Amino acid sequence: MNSRDAILSRIRTHLAGEPPVEAPPVPEVWPRENPGIDQMARRFTDELSAISGEVVRCGSTEEARGKLRELIEEGGWAKVGAMDRPLCRELCRELAGESAAEKIAWAEPGWTPRDMAGLEAGLVEAEYLLADTGTALVACGRPEERLLCYLPPVCIVAATAKRLVEHMPAVWPEVARRAADPELRGEFLLITGPSRTADIEKILILGVHGPKQLVVLVVG
Amino acid sequence: MAHETPHLSGAPFLQAETKGLYEPKGFPSLAESAERSTKNNLEIIAGIPAWQQWREAANRIKAHAIANLDKLLVQFERKITARDATVLYAEDAEQANRHVLEIAREHQVRSVVKAKSMVSEELELNDVLASAGIRAVETDLGEYLVQLAGQRPIHIVTPALHMSASDCGKLFAEKLQEPYTAEHRKLTDIARRHLREDFLTADMGISGVNFGIADTGTICIVENEGNGGLSTSAPRVHVALMGIEKVIPRIDYLPQFLNLLARSGTGQKLTTYTHLVHGSTPGRKLYVIILDNGRTNVLADPAARMALYCIRCGACLNACPVYRRTAGWAYGWVYPGPIGAVLTPHLVGIDQAGTLPFASSLCAACSEICPVKIDLAHQLVHLRHRAVNEPSPMNSWTERLMWRAFAWMMAGPRRYRMAMFGVRVGVRLARFLPWHPGKLGAWTRGRELPELPHREPFRTWWRRNGAALKPAQPPSTLRLPRE
Numbered sequence: 001m002n003s004r005d006a007i008l009s010r011i012r013t014h015l016a017g018e019p020p021v022e023a024p025p026v027p028e029v030w031p032r033e034n035p036g037i038d039q040m041a042r043r044f045t046d047e048l049s050a051i052s053g054e055v056v057r058c059g060s061t062e063e064a065r066g067k068l069r070e071l072i073e074e075g076g077w078a079k080v081g082a083m084d085r086p087l088c089r090e091l092c093r094e095l096a097g098e099s100a101a102e103k104i105a106w107a108e109p110g111w112t113p114r115d116m117a118g119l120e121a122g123l124v125e126a127e128y129l130l131a132d133t134g135t136a137l138v139a140c141g142r143p144e145e146r147l148l149c150y151l152p153p154v155c156i157v158a159a160t161a162k163r164l165v166e167h168m169p170a171v172w173p174e175v176a177r178r179a180a181d182p183e184l185r186g187e188f189l190l191i192t193g194p195s196r197t198a199d200i201e202k203i204l205i206l207g208v209h210g211p212k213q214l215v216v217l218v219v220g
Numbered sequence: 221m222a223h224e225t226p227h228l229s230g231a232p233f234l235q236a237e238t239k240g241l242y243e244p245k246g247f248p249s250l251a252e253s254a255e256r257s258t259k260n261n262l263e264i265i266a267g268i269p270a271w272q273q274w275r276e277a278a279n280r281i282k283a284h285a286i287a288n289l290d291k292l293l294v295q296f297e298r299k300i301t302a303r304d305a306t307v308l309y310a311e312d313a314e315q316a317n318r319h320v321l322e323i324a325r326e327h328q329v330r331s332v333v334k335a336k337s338m339v340s341e342e343l344e345l346n347d348v349l350a351s352a353g354i355r356a357v358e359t360d361l362g363e364y365l366v367q368l369a370g371q372r373p374i375h376i377v378t379p380a381l382h383m384s385a386s387d388c389g390k391l392f393a394e395k396l397q398e399p400y401t402a403e404h405r406k407l408t409d410i411a412r413r414h415l416r417e418d419f420l421t422a423d424m425g426i427s428g429v430n431f432g433i434a435d436t437g438t439i440c441i442v443e444n445e446g447n448g449g450l451s452t453s454a455p456r457v458h459v460a461l462m463g464i465e466k467v468i469p470r471i472d473y474l475p476q477f478l479n480l481l482a483r484s485g486t487g488q489k490l491t492t493y494t495h496l497v498h499g500s501t502p503g504r505k506l507y508v509i510i511l512d513n514g515r516t517n518v519l520a521d522p523a524a525r526m527a528l529y530c531i532r533c534g535a536c537l538n539a540c541p542v543y544r545r546t547a548g549w550a551y552g553w554v555y556p557g558p559i560g561a562v563l564t565p566h567l568v569g570i571d572q573a574g575t576l577p578f579a580s581s582l583c584a585a586c587s588e589i590c591p592v593k594i595d596l597a598h599q600l601v602h603l604r605h606r607a608v609n610e611p612s613p614m615n616s617w618t619e620r621l622m623w624r625a626f627a628w629m630m631a632g633p634r635r636y637r638m639a640m641f642g643v644r645v646g647v648r649l650a651r652f653l654p655w656h657p658g659k660l661g662a663w664t665r666g667r668e669l670p671e672l673p674h675r676e677p678f679r680t681w682w683r684r685n686g687a688a689l690k691p692a693q694p695p696s697t698l699r700l701p702r703e
Contacts, residue, residue: 004309007464007512011290014519021287026472027277029270029479047489109503113420113454133490143501146453150446150493151419168475168490176471179436179498182302186501187453190494195446197408198486199362199380200388202253205408208361209415210446210493 029169030132040131040164041218048134051193052206053214055134057161064158064219065091068123071156071215072100077120080156081105081148083140085125087158087219092123111144113151122148122211126159126191128174129218132167133192136216137175141186149189155211157191161220247547250374250381254538260487261535261589268483278480279593281473282529285465289519292434292467293510299437303499305506316511317348320426320459323507324354327457329423333415335443335451336360337428338376338532339461341554342513342567345426356426357418359447361411368395374548376555377485377534382547415447425451429462429508430531431477435470438498439508442481442491449493457505460497464515465528477531480591484533514567523602527562529592536586536596542579551576558586558596565603574612577603637679647672 001009035043045055058064068091072080082088082104095101105119124145126136136157140146149155165171178184195210206212265271285292297307310316320343324332332349334340334356346367349356358367362379366372368391373379380388385402392398398410427448431440439460441448452458468474482488500506518524537543537557548556553564553573561576577600584597607614629639647669657664 002309003311003315006311007309007510007516008290008293010512010516011293011464011519014516015287015290018287018522021284023284023469024277024280026470027274027281027476029274029475051488117416117420135490141502143453143503146449146501150449150453168478172472172475175496176436179433179438179471179496182299184498185303186498188496188498189449190490190496191492192488192490192494193492195444196492197361197445199360199365199378200383200385200404200407201249202256202378202381203385203404205404208408208412208445208447209359209419209450 030167032170033166035131035166037161037164040129040166041161043131043166044129044134044164044216044218046134047132048193048214048216051134052196053134053193053216055216055218057218059220061090061219062094064217065094067217068092068156068158069095069100071121071154072103075120075154077103077154079103079105079119080121080123081107081116081119081144081152082123083107083125083145083148087125087160088123091158091217091219107142107144107148109142109144111147113147116144116147116151119148119152121154121156122152123156123158124148126157126163126216128171129159129164129216130166130168130171130190131164135168135190135192137171138189138191139178139186140189146187146189149191150195150210153207153211154213154215155191155194156215156217158217158219161218164218247374247382247545249384250547251544253378253381254544257487257538258535258585258589261484261538264483264487274476274480275591275593277476278531278591279526279529281468281476282592283526285468286519286525286528288469289464289467292469293464296432296434296437296467297510299434300432300439300499300506300508301437303437305437305499305508307508307510310509310511310513312513313343313511316343316461316509316513317345319507319509320345321348321352323457323459324349324352324424327423327505329354329457331418331422332356332424332426333418333422333447333451333455334358334363335425335427335441335448336363336379337426337461338554339428339463339511339513340426341373342511343461357415357422359415359418359451360443360445361408361447364411364415365391368392372549372554374556375534375537376532376548376557377537419447419450419454422451422455424457424459425453425455426459426461427452429460429466430481431474432462432467432508432510433471433474433496434467436498438471438496440474440478441495441497442478442493443495444486444488444492446493449495452495452497453501453504456503457507458500459507459509461509461511463511463513465530481531481533484535484589484591514569517569518563518566521566521606524562524566524599526594527559527566527599529594530559530563531592532559533591535589535591539585539589541581541583541585546579551579558600559594562594562596562599562603565607570603570607570610570612574607574610574614577601577607578614640677640679644672 092104128137194214197208308319346356358364365380375381389400389402393400429439482491543557551560565573586596629635
C-alpha cells in the first residue's frame with residue numbers, strides 16, 4: 001500500500017461509523033451595508049493610512065498619470081516594472097515622449113528574479129479594493145507578475161474607484177467564481193499595507209523583504 | 221543564550237528547558253510581550269460583537285472538514301493536480317523528507333529559501349537538506365534569527381520572541397560579520413540585504429500551507445514580510461508542506477478564517493499578504509506534500525479530534541501563564557503552549573509526551589481565547605486521564621503507589637490527622653535540608669516552603685468551640701451527611 005492509500009485508509013477506519021456532520025452555512029462574517037463609493041474611498045484611505053500605506057484619490061486618469069510621473073521623478077527611479085493591464089497601460093501611455101515613459105518596463109514572460117532585481121518600483125493593477133481593511137486584491141497570472149508585487153522596494157497599485165467594495169465577504173462570491181475556473185493559474189494576492197515585521201522585540205518595522213512603501217492610486 | 225538544541229528530544233517537560241519556572245527573570249521580555257498580545261487580543265475581541273458567532277462558525281466548519289477529511293483530501297488532490305501541481309503524501313517525517321530530497325535531485329536544487337512552516341520544523345528539514353549538501357535558508361526574520369543562532373523557534377508565530385535587539389545585533393556581528401547595532405531598523409535592513417541574494421539565486425522555495433481549499437484546488441498562505449511571496453514565486457520549484465488537517469471544504473468559508481487568524485495571530489485586521497495560489501504558476505513547478513506524521517492518531521480518539529481544528533495563530537501560547545514563564549523549548553517538541561501540550565502527546569505518542577498535559581494550571585485562558593473554539597482545557601484533562609491509564613511517564617509504579625497511598629491516607633479521619641501531623645513536621649524540617657531530592661526537586665527548586673501559621677490547627681479549635689456553634693436543631697430542609 002502506498003503512503004496515500006495508507007493515510008486515507010487510516011482516516012476512513014477512524015471515522016467509520018460516525019454520524020455525518022452536515023456542511024454548515026457560509027458565515028456572513030460582516031453584514032452588508034452597501035455604502036457609496038466616496039464613503040468606501042474614505043474608509044479605504046483611513047484603514048490603509050493607519051497601517052502606513054499611502055492612498056491618492058485622483059479625480060481623473062490624467063491626474064493619476066500626473067501623480068505617477070511625480071512619484072517616478074521624486075523617487076529618481078531609473079526603472080519601473082509594470083503589469084500589462086488596461087489601467088496600467090492607460091496610465092503609462094501618455095507618459096510617452098517624456099523621460100518618465102522610458103523608465104517603464106512591461107513585465108514579460110521569462111523575466112528572471114535577477115532581471116527584476118534592479119527595478120526600483122512595481123506598478124500593478126488591483127481587481128478590487130476592500131474598504132474596511134485597506135486591502136488591494138491583485139490577480140497575478142505569471143511569476144513575474146507575482147514578483148512585481150514583492151520584489152521592488154516600492155509597490156504602486158492602481159485601480160478605478162469603481163473597484164471599491166465594502167469588505168472581503170462582499171467581493172468573495174466573485175473571487176469564488178473565478179477561482180472555480182479550472183483554467184485559472186497563478187495567484188490572487190491580497191495586499192494590506194507595505195511589508196512588515198515585528199519579529200525583534202515586537203517592534204514594528206516596515207519593509208523587511210517586500211516593499212517598504214505602498215502607494216494606491218484610486219482613479220475616479 | 222546558549223541553548224544549542226536544534227534536535228527534537230520528544231517533550232521532556234520539567235526536565236530540560238524549564239528555567240523560567242525557577243527563575244522569575246527567565247524570559248522577562250517574552251512574558252511581557254505575550255501578556256501584551258493577549259491584552260491586545262481581548263481588546264480586539266471586545267470590539268467585534270459577532271466574535272462568538274465567528275468562533276462558533278469556524279468550529280463548525282472545521283468539525284465538518286475533519287468528519288469528511290478523506291473525501292476532502294481526495295477532492296483537494298484532484299483539483300490541484302488538474303492545475304498542474306504534483307501531490308505527494310507522507311506518512312511520517314522521514315517519508316516527507318525523502319520526497320523533498322527526490323524533488324531537489326530531480327530539479328538539480330542546490331539552494332533553498334524557506335518561508336515559515338511549522339510542519340518543516342516537525343521534519344527537521346534544514347538538517348536533512350544540509351546533510352544532502354543543499355543550503356536551506358529560513359527567510360522569515362524570526363526564523364532566520366533562530367536558524368543563525370542554532371536554536372529552535374520559541375513561539376509558533378514569533379520564533380525569536382526571546383531575543384533582544386542587542387542579542388540580534390551580536391548574532392549578526394558574529395555570524396554575518398556586520399558591525400554591531402541594536403537598532404531595529406538597521407537589523408531588519410541587514411537581514412533584507414543578506415536574504416535578497418538568496419531569493420534571487422535559490423532553486424527551490426519551501427512554504428507551509430495555512431488552508432488547502434478542496435473545491436477549487438487552491439492553497440492559501442498568509443504572511444507579513446513578503447518572504448512568503450518571494451519564496452513561492454522566485455525559485456523555479458515551490459514545495460508546499462501541508463498537514464492533513466489543513467484542508468477546508470470550500471473557498472466560501474475562507475473569509476471567516478482569514479478574519480479570525482489575522483486578529484488572533486498578530487492583532488491585524490488582515491495579514492499584509494494573503495496568497496491564494498491556484499495550482500502551479502506557469503513557468504514554475506508546484507509540489508504539495510500532504511503529511512500525516514501522527515495526525516491520524518488524533519482522529520482515532522473521538523474526544524480529541526477538536527485538536528485538529530487548530531489554525532496555528534499562537535493566541536493560546538500568549539494567554540497561557542505556564543508558557544509565559546517557561547517559553548517554548550520547555551515543551552520539548554515543535555508546538556509549545558496549550559496547543560502543544562494537547563497536540564504533541566498525540567503526534568509523538570503519550571508514552572513520550574505524557575507529562576505535557578500536566579504543564580497547565582487548567583485556568584482555561586486558552587479555551588477562552590482560541591478563535592476556533594477548541595476547548596483546550598478539557599482536552600488537557602482528557603489527555604491527563606489517558607496519560608495515567610496508558611503507558612506513559614505519568615503511569616509508573618511510583619506514581620501509582622504514591623496516589624494509592626494518598627487515597628488511603630485521605631480516606632479515614634485518623635489517617636488524615638496523622639498525615640497532617642507528618643506535613644507539619646516535614647515542613648519544619650525541610651528548611652534545614654540543603655538539597656532537592658530527585659523528582660521532588662523539580663517542585664522545591666522553584667518554590668519557597670510556606671510559613672506555617674503559629675496558631676492551632678482548625679481541628680483543635682473546632683474541638684474546643686464547635687459544640688457552642690452548632691445550631692440547637694438542624695434546619696428541617698437541610699440533611700446533614702451522617703458521620
